[in-house]
Amino acid sequence: MRRNVSAPALLAAILASVSALHAAPGPGPRTPGPKTEKAPAMETVQIRLGTANGESVTATLGGGASARAFRALLPLTVELTDFNATEKIADLPKRLATEGEPPGVDPEPGDLAYYAPWGNLAIFYKDFTYSRGLVRLGRLDRIPDAFRKSAPVKVTIEAVP
Structure with a gap:
C-alpha cells in the first residue's frame, strides 16, 4: 500500500527523528567522570627591546614553538632596517622552529x-x-618612535627578569 505524504509532513518527521536521536542517551549508563579543569594558559614571557639612544619598550611573547625558539636566542643585538615603510626587519642568527604554528597571520602595528x-x-x-x-x-606594549623612522635602529633584545 502506498501512502501519499506531503513534503512538509515528511520534513517534520525527519526533523523529529533527528531531534530524538540527539536527545537519546548514549550506550550504557552514564556515570560522571572526573571534573575536568581548563587547560593551563600558554606561558608568556616579557622581553625588553632597547635602542642605542636609550629608548626601550617591553613586549610579551606568546607560548608557541616559534616564540619559545626566539626566546632561546636572547639576549640578542640586531640592526633593524626599514622594509616597505611598514616594518623593521633583521636577520636572526638561526631559523626558528615553526611546528604547530598557523600558515600565516594578518599583522597589526605592534606585532613582533x-x-x-x-x-x-x-x-x-x-x-x-x-x-x-x-x-x-x-x-x-607600544611602538618606539625610532621604529617609525626610515633609518636603521640597533636594538638589544633581552628577557625581563
Missing part, C-alpha cells in the same frame, strides 16, 4: 613576528595584509 621564508625578525609599525609564512611571536 618571524617571517619563516626569509628567516628574519619583523616588527610591524603599520598595518599590513595577511602574509603566508609570517608567524606572530608576540606584541610590543
Whole structure:
C-alpha cells in the first residue's frame, strides 16, 4: 500500500527523528567522570627591546614553538632596517622552529613576528595584509618612535627578569 505524504509532513518527521536521536542517551549508563579543569594558559614571557639612544619598550611573547625558539636566542643585538615603510626587519642568527604554528597571520602595528621564508625578525609599525609564512611571536606594549623612522635602529633584545 502506498501512502501519499506531503513534503512538509515528511520534513517534520525527519526533523523529529533527528531531534530524538540527539536527545537519546548514549550506550550504557552514564556515570560522571572526573571534573575536568581548563587547560593551563600558554606561558608568556616579557622581553625588553632597547635602542642605542636609550629608548626601550617591553613586549610579551606568546607560548608557541616559534616564540619559545626566539626566546632561546636572547639576549640578542640586531640592526633593524626599514622594509616597505611598514616594518623593521633583521636577520636572526638561526631559523626558528615553526611546528604547530598557523600558515600565516594578518599583522597589526605592534606585532613582533618571524617571517619563516626569509628567516628574519619583523616588527610591524603599520598595518599590513595577511602574509603566508609570517608567524606572530608576540606584541610590543607600544611602538618606539625610532621604529617609525626610515633609518636603521640597533636594538638589544633581552628577557625581563
